[in-house]
Amino acid sequence: MADAQPSRPNGSARPDPDAEGQALIEHGLAAHRAGDLARAGAIYTQVLQLKPHDAAKRGNAFHLLALIAHTQGDNEHALELLECALDEAPDEANFYHTCGVVLRAQGRDDDAVGYYARALEIDPERALSHTALGNVLKAKGRFENAEAHQRRAIEIEPGFAEGWSNLGLTYKDWGRGDQAIRCFQKAVALAGDHPELHYNLGNALLATDEVGGAVASLKSALALNPGHVRARANLGIALKEDGHLTEAVASLRDALLLDPGSADIHWNLGLALLLGGEFEEGWREYEWRRMIPEIGVRQFDRPSWDGSLFKGKTLLVHAEQGLGDSLQFIRYAALAKERGGVVKFESPKPLARILAGCSSIDRIIPRGEPIGDFDIHIPLLSLPMIFATGPATVPAEIPYLSPDPDLVAHWGERLERDGNFRIGICWQGNPSYKADARRSVPLEHFAPLGTVEGVSLYSLQKEFGTKQLAAFGAEHGIIDLGPELDEDHGAFMDSLAVIKHLDLVITSDTAMPHLAGAVGCEVWMALPHVPDWRWGMAGETTPWYPTMRFYRQHRAGDWGGVFDAIKCALEDRLRNRHGG
Numbered sequence: 001m002a003d004a005q006p007s008r009p010n011g012s013a014r015p016d017p018d019a020e021g022q023a024l025i026e027h028g029l030a031a032h033r034a035g036d037l038a039r040a041g042a043i044y045t046q047v048l049q050l051k052p053h054d055a056a057k058r059g060n061a062f063h064l065l066a067l068i069a070h071t072q073g074d075n076e077h078a079l080e081l082l083e084c085a086l087d088e089a090p091d092e093a094n095f096y097h098t099c100g101v102v103l104r105a106q107g108r109d110d111d112a113v114g115y116y117a118r119a120l121e122i123d124p125e126r127a128l129s130h131t132a133l134g135n136v137l138k139a140k141g142r143f144e145n146a147e148a149h150q151r152r153a154i155e156i157e158p159g160f161a162e163g164w165s166n167l168g169l170t171y172k173d174w175g176r177g178d179q180a181i182r183c184f185q186k187a188v189a190l191a192g193d194h195p196e197l198h199y200n201l202g203n204a205l206l207a208t209d210e211v212g213g214a215v216a217s218l219k220s221a222l223a224l225n226p227g228h229v230r231a232r233a234n235l236g237i238a239l240k241e242d243g244h245l246t247e248a249v250a251s252l253r254d255a256l257l258l259d260p261g262s263a264d265i266h267w268n269l270g271l272a273l274l275l276g277g278e279f280e281e282g283w284r285e286y287e288w289r290r291m292i293p294e295i296g297v298r299q300f301d302r303p304s305w306d307g308s309l310f311k312g313k314t315l316l317v318h319a320e321q322g323l324g325d326s327l328q329f330i331r332y333a334a335l336a337k338e339r340g341g342v343v344k345f346e347s348p349k350p351l352a353r354i355l356a357g358c359s360s361i362d363r364i365i366p367r368g369e370p371i372g373d374f375d376i377h378i379p380l381l382s383l384p385m386i387f388a389t390g391p392a393t394v395p396a397e398i399p400y401l402s403p404d405p406d407l408v409a410h411w412g413e414r415l416e417r418d419g420n421f422r423i424g425i426c427w428q429g430n431p432s433y434k435a436d437a438r439r440s441v442p443l444e445h446f447a448p449l450g451t452v453e454g455v456s457l458y459s460l461q462k463e464f465g466t467k468q469l470a471a472f473g474a475e476h477g478i479i480d481l482g483p484e485l486d487e488d489h490g491a492f493m494d495s496l497a498v499i500k501h502l503d504l505v506i507t508s509d510t511a512m513p514h515l516a517g518a519v520g521c522e523v524w525m526a527l528p529h530v531p532d533w534r535w536g537m538a539g540e541t542t543p544w545y546p547t548m549r550f551y552r553q554h555r556a557g558d559w560g561g562v563f564d565a566i567k568c569a570l571e572d573r574l575r576n577r578h579g580g
Contacts, residue, residue: 021052025060037068044068059088063095070102078102093123100132109136127153131163134170143174161191165200172200177208188217195224199231206238209438211556214238229258233265236272243530245276245537263291275533282533283385290379296320297379298346305378307386310340316374318346319367320381322433323491326351327514328534328544331400332383334360344374350491357402394543401518407489407497415501420456421574423449424498424505425478426512428465438528438556439509443468445526445563446506447476452567454574458502460495460512462486504573506566509535517545524569526562529553 028043047061066081079102085095096119103112116133120126134149150167154160168183184201191197202217218235221228236251252269259265270285290297298318305315315336319326326348337343337360344363347355352366365371378386387395415422428440443465450457457478459469462485469480485494492515499505505516506524509532516523527535527550535542540550551562551569 017050018052018054018057021047021050021054021057021061024050025057025064028064032064032068037071041065041068055088056092059085059092059095062088063092063098066098066102070098070105075102075106091122093119093126093129096122097126097129097132100129100136104136109139112136125156127156127160127163130156131160131166135166138166138170138173143170146170147174159190161187161194161197164190165197168200168204172204172207177204180204181208181210193224195221195228195231198224199228199234202231202238203234206234206241207434209241209435211238211242215242227258229255229262229265232258233262233268236265237268240268240272240275241530243537245272248272249276263288267292267295271533275530275537277391277536279384279390280388283389287382287385290382298377300377302374303376304382305336305376305386307339310376312341313375314342314344314373315340316344316346316371316377317380317383318377319348319351320379322430322511323348323351324511324514325381326355327401327511327518329380329383330355330358330361331395331397331518332380332387333358334397334400335387335395336360336378336383337362344371345380346371353490354401354492354496358400391543396543396546398546399518399520401496401515403496403500403519404489404493407494408500411494411497412501415458415498418456420454421504421577422456422458422502423570424458424460424495424502424507424512424516425449426460426505426507426510427468428461429508429510431464435532438530439532440465441508441526441559441563443472443478445559447472447478448563449506449567449570450476450478452570452574455570458498460485460498460505460507462495513545513548517548520547523548524566525550526559526566527552529556529558 024043024047028040028047031043032040044061044064048058052058062081062085066078066085069075069078069081079099082095082099082102085092089095096115100112100115100119103115113133113136116129116136119129120133123129130149130153134146134153137146137149147167147170150163150170153163154167157163164183164187168180168187171177171180171183181201181204184197184204187197188201198217198221202214202221205211205217206214215235215238218231218238221231222235225231232251233255236248236255239248239251249269249272252265252272255265256262256269266285266288270282270288273282273285289295297320300316317333317336330345333343333345342362343360344365345355345361346365346367349366349368352364355361356364425446427443427446429436431440446457449455457476459478459480469478472478481498485498486492492511495512496515496519499516499519499521502521504522504524505512506526507513507516508526513523513525523545525548529552530537531552534544535550542548542550551566553559553562
């Protein structure tokens with residue numbers, strides 16, 4: 001139906017095209033805001049057909065048509081229309097800003113920077129362009145420049161909720177979690193009816209391990225928008241991190257109803273199921289990690305092994321994720337070997353030497369070296385699913401790692417002179433791991449164990465966390481084994497030899513408990529309230545390592561209570577040792 005036009009008396013003069021054009025634009029904007037893009041586009045085209053004298057009105061009509069094209073995903077046409085708009089009004093900041101928006105949609109961030117900057121040359125007080133430019137700079141990793149523009153946006157418009165949120169997103173990506181949270185809180189205070197702002201706040205709280213607040217914020221986002229799939233998925237993650245597994249699984253399943261093909265949601269569901277001991281479904285869902293680029297599971301142009309017999313063929317097993325994962329799951333190589341021919345293992349380079357002693361592996365290939373021929377492949381952490389691993393069927397034939405005899409003899413000359421109860425300690429994991437703040441334990445909690453009579457503490461810590469020895473080592477008698485530990489012979493080679501001379505290893509959740517458990521040493525591990533999925537939510541023991549015992553936090557962050565229990569258990573152990 002043709003758009004109704006204002007009527008004119010017969011014979012009356014045609015209205016000024018500029019005035020008529022402005023009336024039409026306002027009419028078109030009303031349709032545009034109502035979502036009737038076809039009608040709005042027809043009216044904006046009619047404005048151009050009127051040929052208004054005012055170039056700004058012609059430019060505005062081209063610009064509004066460009067916005068419709070962009071909304072419909074036709075960004076090439078949008079840029080053509082914007083070029084026409086700028087030909088009509090080359091000093092209109094809004095047109096340059098929209099060019100930046102469209103260029104970003106095309107992935108042309110470098111070009112977008114120039115257009116946003118031009119918009120700000122024309123109108124330096126344009127808050128929307130400051131925050132948009134800040135967003136591009138954030139995406140390029142130029143956090144200081146991004147912060148400057150986004151701060152300027154909220155100086156110009158202190159009530160600009162989106163500007164506060166964008167500044168928060170910059171701080172979040174920059175690793176400044178506390179500042180991000182404050183910005184998101186300000187945004188929510190300004191526009192509490194906007195679900196995305198609650199979502200951003202929830203994510204920032206989750207990233208800083210404030211899981212209770214994250215749960216509340218994500219629930220607020222969902223109350224405003226029940227179909228917000230990422231809020232529902234992240235609520236599931238937050239509930240898991242808060243120890244509410246039943247609710248976490250339910251939330252993740254609901255998220256999958258909204259987005260059934262999301263690898264990330266499937267993978268997080270797998271983590272929650274495995275943490276709750278639901279191995280069969282958990283392993284299946286865990287397989288989705290292979291589709292998540294950030295996890296970095298290798299892809300090859302050969303068939304993925306399905307667990308069937310492969311006699312006469314070569315299977316490539318390839319490592320993934322952390323060093324502890326390789327140390328834990330390399331045990332499955334023996335099961336794979338029973339089903340076929342040659343087993344190759346592409347190992348993390350630091351572990352190539354220590355894993356070379358696994359008799360079931362025909363060839364160790366350090367990551368980065370040529371792999372050679374193979375017929376089928378499997379990522380290492382897919383093997384538990386292949387072998388239908390459950391709590392009662394974990395392959396736990398210990399030991400499956402062996403120390404170098406020469407290194408055992410070398411360290412024996414030093415340690416066997418110590419007649420005390422010898423304990424190796426390790427407290428700090430890799431701080432780049434996102435959950436490291438939860439799992440690593442400050443050395444100050446370990447140090448009092450050295451005051452127990454008849455105990456010698458030996459540091460097995462390397463790199464991260466060793467600086468803490470300066471504050472606690474000498475005072476509490478912690479023995480530093482020196483820089484030679486694991487320096488000349490390869491990662492963990494000396495540590496494994498040292499462990500053979502220890503009575504006990506007490507450690508946080510790092511690669512060390514895997515190393516000690518794999519060689520059959522007694523291990524006591526301090527676990528956070530909600531641990532990594534492999535340790536489960538309850539119990540003092542694990543089927544993965546028969547010589548391991550857990551000491552769990554009863555509430556989040558309470559390492560004091562954990563180490564009080566460890567110290568009491570150690571004192572009991574020594575009394576029993578001496579028949580007291």
